[in-house]
Amino acid sequence: MRKLTIKDVAKHAGVSTATISRVLNGSGYVSEDVRRQVLASVKELNYRPNAIARSLKQEKSRSIGMILPDMSNPYFMTIARTIQQRLVAEGYRLLFMDSDENPDKEREALDALLSNRVEGLLLAGTGGNKEQLRQLIGSGIPVVLVDRCVPGVSADLVMEDNRGPVRQAMEYLVSAGHRHIGMIHGPKTISTALERYEAAVRALQEAGLQVGEEYVYSGDFSRKSGKQAIQKLMKLPVPPTAVFSANNEMTFGLYLGLQEMGIGLDEVEVVSFGDLDFSSLFKHRLSVIMQHPESIGDSAASILLDKLLHQKSAMENRIIIPKFVQKNKLSL
Amino acid sequence: MRKLTIKDVAKHAGVSTATISRVLNGSGYVSEDVRRQVLASVKELNYRPNAIARSLKQEKSRSIGMILPDMSNPYFMTIARTIQQRLVAEGYRLLFMDSDENPDKEREALDALLSNRVEGLLLAGTGGNKEQLRQLIGSGIPVVLVDRCVPGVSADLVMEDNRGPVRQAMEYLVSAGHRHIGMIHGPKTISTALERYEAAVRALQEAGLQVGEEYVYSGDFSRKSGKQAIQKLMKLPVPPTAVFSANNEMTFGLYLGLQEMGIGLDEVEVVSFGDLDFSSLFKHRLSVIMQHPESIGDSAASILLDKLLHQKSAMENRIIIPKFVQKNKLSL
DNA sequence: TTGTAAGCGTTATCAA
DNA sequence: TTGATAACGCTTACAA
Numbered sequence: 001m002r003k004l005t006i007k008d009v010a011k012h013a014g015v016s017t018a019t020i021s022r023v024l025n026g027s028g029y030v031s032e033d034v035r036r037q038v039l040a041s042v043k044e045l046n047y048r049p050n051a052i053a054r055s056l057k058q059e060k061s062r063s064i065g066m067i068l069p070d071m072s073n074p075y076f077m078t079i080a081r082t083i084q085q086r087l088v089a090e091g092y093r094l095l096f097m098d099s100d101e102n103p104d105k106e107r108e109a110l111d112a113l114l115s116n117r118v119e120g121l122l123l124a125g126t127g128g129n130k131e132q133l134r135q136l137i138g139s140g141i142p143v144v145l146v147d148r149c150v151p152g153v154s155a156d157l158v159m160e161d162n163r164g165p166v167r168q169a170m171e172y173l174v175s176a177g178h179r180h181i182g183m184i185h186g187p188k189t190i191s192t193a194l195e196r197y198e199a200a201v202r203a204l205q206e207a208g209l210q211v212g213e214e215y216v217y218s219g220d221f222s223r224k225s226g227k228q229a230i231q232k233l234m235k236l237p238v239p240p241t242a243v244f245s246a247n248n249e250m251t252f253g254l255y256l257g258l259q260e261m262g263i264g265l266d267e268v269e270v271v272s273f274g275d276l277d278f279s280s281l282f283k284h285r286l287s288v289i290m291q292h293p294e295s296i297g298d299s300a301a302s303i304l305l306d307k308l309l310h311q312k313s314a315m316e317n318r319i320i321i322p323k324f325v326q327k328n329k330l331s332l
Numbered sequence: 333m334r335k336l337t338i339k340d341v342a343k344h345a346g347v348s349t350a351t352i353s354r355v356l357n358g359s360g361y362v363s364e365d366v367r368r369q370v371l372a373s374v375k376e377l378n379y380r381p382n383a384i385a386r387s388l389k390q391e392k393s394r395s396i397g398m399i400l401p402d403m404s405n406p407y408f409m410t411i412a413r414t415i416q417q418r419l420v421a422e423g424y425r426l427l428f429m430d431s432d433e434n435p436d437k438e439r440e441a442l443d444a445l446l447s448n449r450v451e452g453l454l455l456a457g458t459g460g461n462k463e464q465l466r467q468l469i470g471s472g473i474p475v476v477l478v479d480r481c482v483p484g485v486s487a488d489l490v491m492e493d494n495r496g497p498v499r500q501a502m503e504y505l506v507s508a509g510h511r512h513i514g515m516i517h518g519p520k521t522i523s524t525a526l527e528r529y530e531a532a533v534r535a536l537q538e539a540g541l542q543v544g545e546e547y548v549y550s551g552d553f554s555r556k557s558g559k560q561a562i563q564k565l566m567k568l569p570v571p572p573t574a575v576f577s578a579n580n581e582m583t584f585g586l587y588l589g590l591q592e593m594g595i596g597l598d599e600v601e602v603v604s605f606g607d608l609d610f611s612s613l614f615k616h617r618l619s620v621i622m623q624h625p626e627s628i629g630d631s632a633a634s635i636l637l638d639k640l641l642h643q644k645s646a647m648e649n650r651i652i653i654p655k656f657v658q659k660n661k662l663s664l
Numbered sequence: 665t666t667g668t669a670a671g672c673g674t675t676a677t678c679a680a
Numbered sequence: 681t682t683g684a685t686a687a688c689g690c691t692t693a694c695a696a
Binding site for chain 3: 016018029034
Binding site: 670677680 | 682691692694
């Protein structure tokens with residue numbers, strides 16, 4: 001079965017390729033008779049236009065690149081799903097890649113996307129590849145940074161406020177009487193991690209608390225590192241009575257670690273940046289800083305579509321404010 | 333900044349476009365001198381070949397379509413990640429779409445992928461669009477069905493054995509003394525759901541148990557339907573002492589439902605097809621049929637790549653055997 | 665209202 | 681070892 005082209009349809013319908021194109025794209029004048037005939041041929045032959053050829057001719061790929069750090073993190077997947085729906089609804093296709101928090105993979109992904117002439121890019125960056133990103137933006141491709149900024153790279157940005165809620169959470173912990181607070185942070189190359197870290201430390205200092213180095217663990221946002229962190233913290237001579245975890249996956253790991261050590265899950269007060277959607281199932285003393293992945297995705301998609309569809313050019317920063325929620329209070 | 337083409341590079345390097353192409357693709361003879369000069373120009377201009385033009389010319393899109401039903405289900409996302417890595421490593425790009433278990437969306441996705449001339453398709457189908465799929469396969473595009481078969485559509489298939497482990501699980505429940513067993517099933521249009529349903533009912537019948545209609549709930553594989561199911565089941569005059577849930581999301585919902593009703597999570601014995609990775613955190617009487625999404629993804633990718641790269645044409649069915657595990661026993 | 669033909673950025677054939 | 685050039689399937693002036 002040979003590949004069907006517009007010429008085959010033209011021959012079959014007894015008109016020129018231009019007419020077929022006009023009918024299929026609703027551009028230019030076509031008489032109703034011819035129109036019907038063309039559509040009939042298209043249907044009969046089961047013809048489907050070649051999007052690649054069309055892209056080449058129009059010099060528009062109609063595709064958007066998206067690079068997120070972790071395909072297995074529900075937070076990012078919610079963002080991904082939201083964006084995907086919005087873009088597909090507008091006739092774009094999404095080239096979705098996974099950087100795994102690894103700047104090298106990110107670079108490869110970026111290369112691949114550029115070769116595919118994506119018309120826009122959505123990125124939750126690893127913190128690397130700044131030069132590449134600057135070039136990309138300089139070349140006029142709309143770039144929307146998602147969840148994280150990349151210092152030194154100025155682009156549209158949709159993220160959550162990392163400092164305010166963390167400060168609030170720390171004040172809560174101090175006011176609840178905690179004097180030994182453990183901290184599990186992400187890689188400081190990632191802006192969200194850095195901001196959460198700085199805000200937490202500062203808030204505690206301002207509350208007059210010294211944060212001993214041994215209470216601070218540098219994780220990598222993975223479940224495994226959360227587990228390792230809590231196991232180390234709980235073995236301290238004076239274990240923390242409360243712990244701040246900088247993302248959802250590490251919080252998950254934290255609880256797995258406690259469980260493995262046979263420590264009650266409600267023995268430690270926990271503040272997590274990012275929710276655990278199964279937390280209602282076990283006894284805990286967990287507060288979460290609730291993120292809004294749908295809003296992030298939605299805003300990012302809107303900003304990008306504005307640039308793509310309406311040539312909007314002003315730069316936009318949208319900061320979404322996560323809400324500090326004491327889940328343990330909710331379940332009473 | 334105008335778009336750079338191979339002509340610009342040719343001019344800059346003082347050679348023909350053919351030579352540039354040869355250097356960049358490592359095809360044909362090029363003298364070492366010219367080679368170096370070309371590469372220098374490419375680098376200096378920061379030229380990146382246009383994958384779209386290349387695709388058109390070579391009549392190869394180098395892209396693969398994948399349609400999965402649920403971007404927020406960790407089972408499918410694990411499959412997705414595995415496949416994505418394998419394909420990207422071979423120079424393909426993945427067009428990844430989400431059918432949301434909806435045949436209409438699936439059809440749209442299929443259309444979009446065909447327009448983009450994907451060279452292969454990976455599909456966990458909704459059960460619909462059979463005619464389309466048959467045409468697609470007939471046209472010579474390799475299709476690998478993942479997780480589910482589509483009755484009436486013959487294609488390569490990588491799935492898990494749904495019957496054996498379910499039978500084993502049911503025998504276990506009966507031998508544990510349960511006489512009132514609830515069942516939460518998925519949509520029977522989906523092969524996995526149907527197979528699990530049939531196997532469960534048959535096993536119970538063969539064990540001499542009548543399954544009352546009121547103990548059977550038809551869910552849709554979503555968390556929400558699992559919750560509704562358990563809430564209905566537990567309100568029966570004689571509530572079940574054990575429940576079989578046909579997928580991970582519904583099991584999640586089941587526990588959320590119990591929790592909401594104030595019923596102890598370990599009051600009901602549960603068998604779940606598909607794991608809950610947080611189950612160690614709460615007290616339960618849960619057994620799971622452990623799936624192997626990495627194996628599924630890996631096998632699917634291998635089969636597809638065999639056809640793509642080595643023109644392998646024999647049809648292949650790989651059945652992976654999930655393992656029945658009593659998690660409650662593990663945590664003792 | 666329709667057709668002709670140029671051209672999008674590559675690759676591949678053929679000739680030099 | 682290199683260069684001209686046709687062609688991939690489509691859209692779009694321009695002509696008719």
